[in-house]
Amino acid sequence: MPTRSGSARYEGFGKDGNGWTSTQSGVLKDQRYGFGSRFEDGPGTNPEELIAAAHASCFTMALSFALAGAGYHDGTLETDARVTVDKDGDGFTITSSKLELKAKVPGIGEEEFAKIAEGAKANCPVSKLLKAEISLTHQLSN
Numbered sequence: 074m075p076t077r078s079g080s081a082r083y084e085g086f087g088k089d090g091n092g093w094t095s096t097q098s099g100v101l102k103d104q105r106y107g108f109g110s111r112f113e114d115g116p117g118t119n120p121e122e123l124i125a126a127a128h129a130s131c132f133t134m135a136l137s138f139a140l141a142g143a144g145y146h147d148g149t150l151e152t153d154a155r156v157t158v159d160k161d162g163d164g165f166t167i168t169s170s171k172l173e174l175k176a177k178v179p180g181i182g183e184e185e186f187a188k189i190a191e192g193a194k195a196n197c198p199v200s201k202l203l204k205a206e207i208s209l210t211h212q213l214s215n
Contacts, residue, residue, distance in 0.1 A: 081106075094118065121156040121167065128170050128199045129154035135197035139189045140178060148178035170203060 079101070083092040093103040101118070109115025129152040136150055153173045158165050172194060178186060194200055 083107075094123075121158050124167070124199075124203075125154040125156040125170065128156070128197075128203070129172065131197040131199035132172055132193055133174075136174075136176075136190055136193035139193045140181075143185070143189055145178050145181055148176065150178075151175045 078097045079094065081092055081094045083090050085091060088108040090107060092106045094106055095102050095104065105117035106119050107115070107117060110117030111119035111121070132154070133150050133152045140148070151174070155169075155171045155173070156167060157169045157171075159168045174190065176186065176190075
């Protein structure tokens with residue numbers, strides 16, 4: 074499987090700093106982010122909305138494949154994810170990702186659908202990442 078990448082650059086520090094983020098695919102190219110876009114209503118993106126988009130798209134695709142595997146081949150899935158960040162002592166913690174799904178799958182019963190959807194939620198790679206070990210390497214130059 075290929076490795077995907079994203080990058081971020083931040084100039085200045087704290088509330089006065091400005092950041093830019095990019096993705097390997099180029100979908101995001103030097104997209105602005107900073108304190109204003111993260112904690113206020115300023116222009117630009119923020120990590121939480123990017124996680125929300127990743128979680129919604131990953132879960133929806135996982136559910137699509139699970140439904141196809143169960144013999145369903147027609148329908149529509151629409152997922153909104155709401156990622157919450159809360160103040161935690163001196164910092165912040167992402168405390169939840171709430172998936173809100175609207176689905177149209179002809180011929181499926183509620184119980185079967187709920188079981189397949191829960192399996193997709195538990196097994197989509199982004200859901201697993203949100204519980205994963207995170208590693209860090211660094212290099213400091215003066």
